[in-house]
Amino acid sequence: MLGHIPVLLDEVISFLHPEQKGTYLDCTIGAGGHSREILERIVPGGSLVGIDQDKEMLNLAEKRLKNYGKNLKLIQSDFAHISEIFKKGERFNGILYDLGLCFFQIRQGERGFSFSVDGPLDMRFNQKQELTAFELINKASPEEIRRILRDYGEEYYADRIVSAIIRERKLSPIRTTLQLEKIVFRAVPGKRKRIHPATKTFQALRIAVNKELESLAKTLPEAIKLLRKKGRVAVISFHSLEDRLVKTTFRKFEKSKLIKVITPSPVVATQMERCINPLSRSAKLRVAEKE
Numbered sequence: 001m002l003g004h005i006p007v008l009l010d011e012v013i014s015f016l017h018p019e020q021k022g023t024y025l026d027c028t029i030g031a032g033g034h035s036r037e038i039l040e041r042i043v044p045g046g047s048l049v050g051i052d053q054d055k056e057m058l059n060l061a062e063k064r065l066k067n068y069g070k071n072l073k074l075i076q077s078d079f080a081h082i083s084e085i086f087k088k089g090e091r092f093n094g095i096l097y098d099l100g101l102c103f104f105q106i107r108q109g110e111r112g113f114s115f116s117v118d119g120p121l122d123m124r125f126n127q128k129q130e131l132t133a134f135e136l137i138n139k140a141s142p143e144e145i146r147r148i149l150r151d152y153g154e155e156y157y158a159d160r161i162v163s164a165i166i167r168e169r170k171l172s173p174i175r176t177t178l179q180l181e182k183i184v185f186r187a188v189p190g191k192r193k194r195i196h197p198a199t200k201t202f203q204a205l206r207i208a209v210n211k212e213l214e215s216l217a218k219t220l221p222e223a224i225k226l227l228r229k230k231g232r233v234a235v236i237s238f239h240s241l242e243d244r245l246v247k248t249t250f251r252k253f254e255k256s257k258l259i260k261v262i263t264p265s266p267v268v269a270t271q272m273e274r275c276i277n278p279l280s281r282s283a284k285l286r287v288a289e290k291e
């Protein structure tokens, strides 16, 4: 699977419990890891729709899942738009979100997601979108960059990092991931930390460029509407703000008796999975069932 190991796979399958002839929606199909396991359990009578806003990931999923031909439909879209996509009364037995990005996207330098590989400051999931990380870093006001680093990165050294960025961009535009990584590295004191000093800055920029929290806030209520009775929605998040949003949305809809929360506290990866797949360490799974 080109290096991407699906996170919390056994747990997702056991909560969604895919049924023969069931209809499923994978809102973040990525490399198709979770979808493959769902498809295996629902063919020949069932169907799965896979959404991704990244055309390259959809191409990869199509290649990897070609054996499921007529049982699979792929759509390029932001999952914020599911109510417009499914407006003809389609309903699902299970809906999955595996948020964030794939290993495949991280390791492609030209996508600009990672400070471990050099590339342009891009970070867009949808390459047709206009806003890039380059635009934000070079054109946004200092206050806006500070807000992004604080709100989305919970970056303690936001002030220092912003001052360093503003100083550098006055001299010449900051164009590449490694340029930005060096600026952040120099700006942050006490480097002997468990995580690289640029981790939070890169994560915060990616969330801002792709409006990730806005999309999640918009899609969750729509997903709940699209579920059949007793259908389940499962969300894997990797960031505390995402997890909080999932938790509060589920609670709100539980209060109005539309869903029942199946996971009172989030399910996390086992010790074994954490060892095999370091990306799983921050994963949190929450599941709710339509009443």
Ligand SMILES: C[S@@+](CC[C@H](N)C(=O)[O-])C[C@H]1O[C@@H](n2cnc3c(N)ncnc32)[C@H](O)[C@@H]1O
Binding pocket: 004, 005, 006, 007, 027, 028, 029, 030, 031, 032, 033, 034, 035, 051, 052, 053, 054, 057, 077, 078, 079, 080, 098, 099, 100, 101, 102, 125, 215
């Ligand atoms: C962690 S990967 C999913 C991996 C997948 N579950 C697998 O096992 O291969 C997340 C995927 O969601 C996509 N994505 C992120 N935000 C999205 C959004 N708002 N709408 C649609 N796709 C999105 C990314 O492009 C990426 O391919």
